[in-house]
Amino acid sequence: GAVVSQHPSRVICKSGTSVKIECRSLDFQATTMFWYRQFPKQSLMLMATSNEGSKATYEQGVEKDKFLINHASLTLSTLTVTSAHPEDSSFYICSATEIAGAGELFFGEGSRLTVL
Amino acid sequence: DAKTTQPPSMDCAEGRAANLPCNHSTISGNEYVYWYRQIHSQGPQYIIHGLKNNETNEMASLIITEDRKSSTLILPHATLRDTAVYYCIVREPWGAQKLVFGQGTRLTINP
Numbered sequence A: 001g002a003v004v005s006q007h008p009s010r011v012i013c014k015s016g017t018s019v020k021i022e023c024r025s026l027d028f029q030a031t032t033m034f035w036y037r038q039f040p041k042q043s044l045m046l047m048a049t050s051n052e053g054s055k056a057t058y059e060q061g062v063e064k065d066k067f068l069i070n071h072a073s074l075t076l077s078t079l080t081v082t083s084a085h086p087e088d089s090s091f092y093i094c095s096a097t098e099i100a101g102a103g104e105l106f107f108g109e110g111s112r113l114t115v116l
Numbered sequence B: 001d002a003k004t005t006q007p008p009s010m011d012c013a014e015g016r017a018a019n020l021p022c023n024h025s026t027i028s029g030n031e032y033v034y035w036y037r038q039i040h041s042q043g044p045q046y047i048i049h050g051l052k053n054n055e056t057n058e059m060a061s062l063i064i065t066e067d068r069k070s071s072t073l074i075l076p077h078a079t080l081r082d083t084a085v086y087y088c089i090v091r092e093p094w095g096a097q098k099l100v101f102g103q104g105t106r107l108t109i110n111p
Helices: none
Strands: A004-007 A010-013 A019-025 A032-038 A045-051 A067-073 A076-081 A090-096 A111-115 B009-013 B018-023 B032-038 B045-050 B061-064 B070-075 B084-091 B105-110
Touching: A004 A090, A010 A019, A019 A032, A019 A090, A019 A111, A032 A067, A032 A076, A045 A067, A076 A090, B009 B018, B018 B032, B018 B084, B018 B105, B032 B061, B045 B061, B045 B070, B070 B084
Parallel strands: A010 A111, B009 B105
Antiparallel strands: A004 A019, A019 A076, A032 A045, A032 A090, A067 A076, A090 A111, B018 B070, B032 B045, B032 B084, B061 B070, B084 B105
16 A cells, blocks of 8 residues: 655654654655654544645634644645644644545554654 | 544443444545554554445455444454454545544443
8 A cells, every 4th residue: 555654753842943744655756745743642633734836724723823734745835833842742643645546545654753 | 633533532342343433424425434553652553444335355344334433443353363443444545645633532442
C-alpha cells in the first residue's frame, strides 16, 4: 500500500520554541493531506486540511497562527507548532490520499511532541 | 462530528473471530464505510472499506446491512497483534473529503 512518512517521530523542545513536523507521501502524489492530533487515551482530532499550492483549511477552534501548515509540493506538507507550550504536547499525525486512488487515506507513523 | 457509534470496548479470545459492530444510521448515499485501526502510539492503519456490498481482503471482512445503517468488521482468526482501537468512519471517497474519527472500539485479544 501507499506509504506516508513523518519526521521526526519524536521531538522534545523548550517552551517558547517552534517545531516543524514533515509529512511525506513516498510513492504517490497527494493534493490533499490532513493533520490530526491525539491526546492520551483520546481519539484523533482533525486540525486542518492541507491543500497543495493553497492555504490550509483549519477546523473550528484550531489557531492557524499557532499551527502553521505549508503544502508546497504534491509529496510534502509541513506543520509548524509556533511558540510551543506544554499544553501543545501531543501526538501529531498526518494522512494523505492518492490523487487517482480509491479513496482510502494513508497515515503517517505519527510525531510525538513533548514541550518542556 | 463523527457519524458513527461503536461500543467502547470488546474482548475476544485468540484464534476466534472478532466481530466489531458499527452503527451509522445517518449515512448518505455517497458515503462509504471505512475501517481503520490504531495500535498504541502508531498512526492508524487502513483495514477495509465498502459502499453496500460485503467486502473481504487479506485482513478482514466487512458486512454492511442492506439498509446501510450498520456494519460489522470481522477479523476471522484474531491474534494478539490485533489488539488495537478500531475506528469505523463514513466518508465520501473523494480525496479532499476528510476523515472524522469517533471514539472507536478498544479490542483486546486475550490468550
